Amino acid sequence: MLDTRNHQGKFGADYVRVLASAxxxxxxxxxxxxxxxxxxLKMPGRxxxxxxxxxxxxxKTASKLEVRHGLLAYDGLHHAQFDKLAGDDYTVPRYLFVIHVPRTGDFADLRTAGLLLRHIGYYTSLRTESRLSPRDTRxxxxxxxxxxxxxxxxxxxxxxxGSSVLPVG
Incomplete structure (x- = not known):
């Protein structure tokens, strides 16, 4: 069985894969x-x-997220990870996805109506953020x-x- 950290991370990536398929x-x-x-993630065709x-x-995944004034505060990115997402000089748009997962590891439930994945995911773009320096990986x-x-x-x-107007943070 996976350790807690790897189990949570794998579930987060699989959560996104399921949504991509849907x-x-x-x-x-x-x-x-x-x-x-x-x-x-790619949309095939024209x-x-x-x-x-x-x-x-x-x-990224988190079992606890702080919410204030309509904003989630996510503290799980270290400096180098932030810098790889920040800025607008990428050919392909980059996003941070944060999947809020249960603390207990009870990630999914099968019901007669279908499969329930817990809890919920959020997205943001850091394209308007400036990279930080000097780099401190801690x-x-x-x-x-x-x-x-x-x-x-x-x-x-x-x-x-890019077909709909979506808030991106």
Whole structure:
């Protein structure tokens, strides 16, 4: 059995994969993580944004999230991870996905109506943020995510295709 940290992380990535499948997207992973990207999500074929648009995402999980004034405060990014998502000089848009998971490890439940995944995911873009320097890998960076940025099949498709106006933080 996986240790708690790896189990939680794997569930978070699988949560995003399930939503991508529900949204009609395909996902892939780089064979080596050099860029701080966990998953690449792509809409196959032609769209208003062009041919096969995609986004790159860093997936994080948390069993406890602080909410104040409509914003989630996520403290799980270290300095180097933040810098790999911040700024607007990327060819492919980058997003941080934070999946709120149960503390108990009770991640899913099968019911007669279907499979329930717990709890919920959020997204934000750090493209308007400046990179930090000097780099201190021990330092944690607080990221604030609007609670309205709920990760759903529809919002995920909108992020990839750029076809809808979505709040991104």
């Amino acid at each position: 949204a009609g997207l395909i996902w892939s992973e780089d064979d080596v993580d050099l860029d701080g990207i966990d998953l690449c 769209t208003p944004r062009g041919f096969s648009p995609r986004i790159d995402v860093q997936v 330092r944690r960076v607080r990221v604030k995510i609007p609670v309205s940025n709920v990760l759903t099949a529809a919002s995920l498709r909108g992020l990839v295709t």
